[in-house]
Amino acid sequence: MRNLRLTIAYDGTDFAGWQVQPGRLTIQGALASAIGRLTKENVLPQGSGRTDAGVHALAQVATFVTASPMPEGNWLRALNDILPAAIRITEVAEVPMEFHARKAAKAKTYRYRILRSPICPPLLARYVWHYPYPLEENSMEAAAHFVEGEHDFTSFAAVDPERVSRQAATPSIGGNHGSNVRTIFSSAWSWEEGEFIYTVRGNGFLHHMVRNLVGTFLLIGKGTLRSNDLPRIVDARVRASAGPTVPASGLYLVGVEY
Amino acid sequence: MRNLRLTIAYDGTDFAGWQVQPGRLTIQGALASAIGRLTKENVLPQGSGRTDAGVHALAQVATFVTASPMPEGNWLRALNDILPAAIRITEVAEVPMEFHARKAAKAKTYRYRILRSPICPPLLARYVWHYPYPLEENSMEAAAHFVEGEHDFTSFAAVDPERVSRQAATPSIGGNHGSNVRTIFSSAWSWEEGEFIYTVRGNGFLHHMVRNLVGTFLLIGKGTLRSNDLPRIVDARVRASAGPTVPASGLYLVGVEY
Numbered sequence: 001m002r003n004l005r006l007t008i009a010y011d012g013t014d015f016a017g018w019q020v021q022p023g024r025l026t027i028q029g030a031l032a033s034a035i036g037r038l039t040k041e042n043v044l045p046q047g048s049g050r051t052d053a054g055v056h057a058l059a060q061v062a063t064f065v066t067a068s069p070m071p072e073g074n075w076l077r078a079l080n081d082i083l084p085a086a087i088r089i090t091e092v093a094e095v096p097m098e099f100h101a102r103k104a105a106k107a108k109t110y111r112y113r114i115l116r117s118p119i120c121p122p123l124l125a126r127y128v129w130h131y132p133y134p135l136e137e138n139s140m141e142a143a144a145h146f147v148e149g150e151h152d153f154t155s156f157a158a159v160d161p162e163r164v165s166r167q168a169a170t171p172s173i174g175g176n177h178g179s180n181v182r183t184i185f186s187s188a189w190s191w192e193e194g195e196f197i198y199t200v201r202g203n204g205f206l207h208h209m210v211r212n213l214v215g216t217f218l219l220i221g222k223g224t225l226r227s228n229d230l231p232r233i234v235d236a237r238v239r240a241s242a243g244p245t246v247p248a249s250g251l252y253l254v255g256v257e258y
Numbered sequence: 259m260r261n262l263r264l265t266i267a268y269d270g271t272d273f274a275g276w277q278v279q280p281g282r283l284t285i286q287g288a289l290a291s292a293i294g295r296l297t298k299e300n301v302l303p304q305g306s307g308r309t310d311a312g313v314h315a316l317a318q319v320a321t322f323v324t325a326s327p328m329p330e331g332n333w334l335r336a337l338n339d340i341l342p343a344a345i346r347i348t349e350v351a352e353v354p355m356e357f358h359a360r361k362a363a364k365a366k367t368y369r370y371r372i373l374r375s376p377i378c379p380p381l382l383a384r385y386v387w388h389y390p391y392p393l394e395e396n397s398m399e400a401a402a403h404f405v406e407g408e409h410d411f412t413s414f415a416a417v418d419p420e421r422v423s424r425q426a427a428t429p430s431i432g433g434n435h436g437s438n439v440r441t442i443f444s445s446a447w448s449w450e451e452g453e454f455i456y457t458v459r460g461n462g463f464l465h466h467m468v469r470n471l472v473g474t475f476l477l478i479g480k481g482t483l484r485s486n487d488l489p490r491i492v493d494a495r496v497r498a499s500a501g502p503t504v505p506a507s508g509l510y511l512v513g514v515e516y
Contacts (some may be wrong), residue, residue, distance in 0.1 A: 009379055009380050009381075010380050011380035011381055055379075056381070061464075085378065085388075086380045086385035088377050088378065088379065088380050090377055118341065119338065119348055120346065121267055121346065122267050122268050122269035122344045122345060122346050123267075123269055123314070123342065124312075125269070125343035125344060125387055126343075130343075156299065
């Protein structure tokens with residue numbers, strides 16, 4: 001048996017997220033089905049973590065165990081021939097059997113793209129969140145740095161029935177499962193071609209955490225909150241203290257570090 | 259009554275082309291429906307020409323006549339509020355009643371994007387044609403210039419039942435309806451970020467003409483034909499002498515000049 005690691009890019013728009021669900025089109029389900037067609041094996045690739053419906057990935061990582069002797073280079077082409085164009089395998093590598101895409105992750109980077117131009121070009125509509133209204137971007141930039149370091153991010157975690165199981169799916173590297181403490185290595189806004197982009201790198205993320213952070217920065221940009229309100233919002237450890245969840249279309253899993 | 263000119267960008271992927279068709283999602287149909295919601299008038303905007311299913315536009319032009327006194331600036335916002343994100347109005351201008359988007363067109367520019375990288379990123383899959391195989395791009399560049407000037411483009415016109423009516427929809431400026439003679443002002447290939455892009459500007463285009471030209475240049479790139487075969491293919495005035503029709507996903511109506 002061999003353990004193969006896939007690096008995967010996807011346009012999440014038309015998928016019900018990463019995790020396999022009966023009767024729904026999901027990234028994990030499409031991968032399992034493509035691998036099954038090649039090997040006749042019934043395997044479910046294990047990702048570095050879930051992404052929600054509509055969220056994109058530039059380099060998600062997943063592993064699966066197979067008895068197939070097919071060379072790594074052939075896997076790439078064979079999977080891409082079967083998969084829909086919205087999912088592309090960009091790398092296949094054989095890794096030690098004990099390597100686990102989620103447990104071995106040291107850091108993940110997410111990006112959130114906000115298009116600031118008055119009109120959203122149709123070719124970008126699926127790939128950004130369009131917000132053309134006034135924002136104090138300087139305040140948002142200042143606020144972003146307040147979440148760097150180790151914090152309990154309960155205020156930014158989705159309150160939903162899936163919460164406990166979701167958290168287990170994206171634990172911090174320290175292995176404190178069930179805890180909402182995560183370490184953010186960097187958190188910053190930048191400009192790129194008319195887009196205001198939030199990039200955050202950390203050792204783990206709670207369900208909806210990036211979209212809830214962006215929603216909170218947005219309230220700061222609108223002047224509803226001030227950037228130095230952020231420490232208080234973090235300390236409150238109450239979801240209601242933070243801002244709303246922004247749409248999935250702007251969010252990208254940029255990469256996973258091991 | 260007023261004559262309003264719309265400039266329209268669209269992602270054609272999920273549409274059955276420009277022209278309204280019962281029970282199908284079309285650009286013209288979506289525009290008519292949006293205008294109808296605002297004015298309660300039953301109008302069909304007249305485009306500069308049709309685009310086929312899956313073809314995109316950066317700046318299609320269409321006009322419609324309305325009794326509505328709504329200012330131009332409000333039209334833009336009101337239409338974009340109603341239209342799907344895949345269609346955006348980028349400009350609204352009141353024009354003389356006699357202005358006609360098709361008849362007044364002096365030139366149109368189309369672009370065809372071929373992605374040459376080994377893997378097509380999911381975020382580009384809807385917006386290019388992915389062709390990663392070897393091509394003699396220099397021969398294709400040389401061939402492109404052979405179609406500049408006034409020619410009978412019958413070899414590059416779709417042979418289909420709609421042909422006669424289609425041609426009437428995109429005549430040359432000279433008004434030679436029913437003729438397959440068109441003037442190409444410029445025809446060239448260029449490179450942009452890993453894409454090999456064909457840009458053609460002319461006084462009118464036959465049905466499938468740009469995609470059939472690209473398909474013919476492709477045979478030259480593959481070495482099946484030589485660039486100096488092109489005059490012979492044009493002279494043949496037989497569809498079978500030219501190359502195949504390449505996929506719609508790479509084609510853009512870039513703009514219309516008046």
